Amino acid sequence: MNLKDKIRRWEKEVKLRFIGHERSIHVMILNQLHPRSTTLIRAPHGLGKSTLMLLVLKGICGDDFVVVSGASEVKRGEVVGRLHIPSLEKEGIERVLWAAFVKSRGKALDEVNRLNPYTTANIHHLMQFGEVWAYGKKARVSDYLLVANENPMDATSFIHPQPFYDRFDICIFLRSLTLSEKFQLQELLDKYEGNIVDSMPQILTFEDLEEARRQVSEIELDPDKMGIINLIVRDLQACIRDKENSEVKPPTLCEGCHFTRDICSRIKEPLSERATVALTNLVKAAEWLDGECKMDDILQMAFWILPHRLSLVKTKNISADIREILEMERVKMADRDARRQWAILNELMKKFNYPIYRLAREAAVEDVVFAEELIKMEDKWVREGLLRKDETLSSQMGWENLRYRDVIF
């Protein structure tokens, strides 16, 4: 059985034991195909967060993985390491016994929302730098897969910082089962005598997974796909009033803004650049495993990288809100194509042409991302004497914030 077949079988075995979340499981498997993968499962209690987490881990690690549970008392020694007392007493040397969680390739975090801030900080450092510190000693953490789950509705939740959640590549939502799915679950429980997790076989080794990760990393995406990924992320970051550095946030910041009906006005805190990396990894994995990844697939995949990263102005139902934003994004992309924006920019990249520049200006007042690129080029044309400063879009529209420079005075 070749590597791809093994991965497909891993997915199939998980799907056989977890009812009703086919697409989520597929994306979850795709997300494991890059080094140091991290997955967050979010759902109310009793919908199978821990079961899904264990099924995925068992498929790779068998029983050789470590679960740190936020619901129990977690001490630093259990997550990072503890001091070896005999060495200290006999030899006066501080030796650290690194915790099984640090050494294990399969890592699981149950009920992340209940983890205390100190444990969270240690795990955050591990995810950020691939290393842990204890008693002045450092240990490098080898490649791993980390699956976590949480119930944000839980009354005993700690509020973890946004950068911590940003370290998770994707976020999966689970829903309750429909009537027919409940029958399927009962049959499944009867079949495995209530031990669904125990019945999950180990399909491949971690070395197999590392080889798959290596092959996926060698996939080179074509510029069109990279462009779409970067566009999606940039559309969810760009702000004409520089919300990234502004103390005043939307919706107050958007009052009287030219783009008040655009996607940007719905986003309070913009996406980080990790979103681009996470989406790129998913697209590469899909190309490797499924053989192709179309534009529509990229837009659909964006759904999994957004919920834990975006902070929206108004949130009714995060998954419905993100679907709506992605639908707006789809319309925006069609709009750009219809206006031939990229063809205009391509012409202007070759050389300055005033009639085309006028078309570009018309397009720029409808699109912040396009305006950013045009304004960058305007700066160059002003320096070269092709355009007067008072003729530029940034001067005429008062979009000085879009004039990106290394140092802002």
Place this chain on the structure above:
Amino acid sequence: MESEKYREFLKKRAENRPLYKNILGEKIIFEVSKEEREEKHQRGSSDILESILLGREIGRNVTVDREAASFLQYRLDMLEEENAQMRRRMRFMKIMIVFLAFSTFVTFAYMIMRLI
């Protein structure tokens, strides 16, 4: 310095949706590529977005795909919202005009009475 992949992205997108220059004076007219035109001829129908945004002549049959329909719906919603906002502003301005006219009239009347 621009990334090579960024340039390639622009080039590829420009190939998919080309910009044909037909400069008459300073005016640029968008034209669909020869292939697109042939494709359309074969299909015997035209894209509604082309006619709305680029002023192309509508063919015998008009196709509206899901993306175009949602785009039009979004645009219509925006315009309706703007329309309603303008109406509210107009109503407010009308009230203001009546109020100002009335106050001007009262001031004049008061001043004339004072003079008499």
